[in-house]
Amino acid sequence: MALTATEDSRIPRSGSALEVAEYFAPQRTSTADLPDPLPLVKNLTIGVLEVLAGVRDVDQLARWLGEDAYRALVTRANLSARARSARGVAAVRPAHRILSDRTCEPADGVLEAVVVVGAPIRTRAVAMRLEGWDGRWRATSLALL
Template sequence: MTTASPDAAGTPPRSATARRSVSTPRRGSALEVAEYFAPQRTGTDALPAPEPLLKNLTIGVLEALAGVREVDQLARWFGEDAFRALITRANLSARARSARGVAPARPVHHILSTRHSSPADGVIEGVVIVAGPARTRAVALRLEGWDGRWRATSLALL
């Protein structure tokens, strides 16, 4: 039987299994890592009140469609599908203005009412009624809590 002698510092040598556990850190699977860094759902209690965001997004969307706001300024608050739909609609509005020879003008809108409900935790479905100079419109938004903030995942402008 051989016994290991202490090293020069006087510490006894570690066993082979102890050396392996120290030298090889435990790694999660690729799926665990992807889930850890993926966007995380956030509950309603951990999020701010949705009314100001519903109103501000509505005004921002109407300004983007009028051509006085860049759509990219709203990207932070939209999910991918809703943002692509907004880009498409803004491009169509710009083409229609160009065909008619109308310059972009800042619209004057008044928010008449805001209604929202929560079908699930971390989800708000809201409608903002907006009066403009020519007509009254309804903007429907679905907000979902992702990474500690609201994001609009659906947008409908009526």
């Protein structure tokens, strides 16, 4: 596959190792160049709740999570699994219903969202920060309240 003239001119030729590393490093993406974030916000919320319930593997969400958010979710999922094991409770798919969602854009390529989710037993909120990296949204921070 041949590169176009524009793509070819952006590749550092004589560049130092730093220039090459910057070229291939993750690149910030503007909000205008990103898809609508609302479907991701809602699906990621349900996915996080399913991970904590033990019916979804956290690796299935890794693509949409930043490194810190991924590690935090893995830790929390392990704690939830240990608690279920100690009580002798089997993992059951939760029946969640999204009650509301709120989003704001504090900067270009950044979105903060809160999703309120209702379940038969309790109501929860999931807060997240999405940032545009390499042409897609990634959750860099997650909090389950």
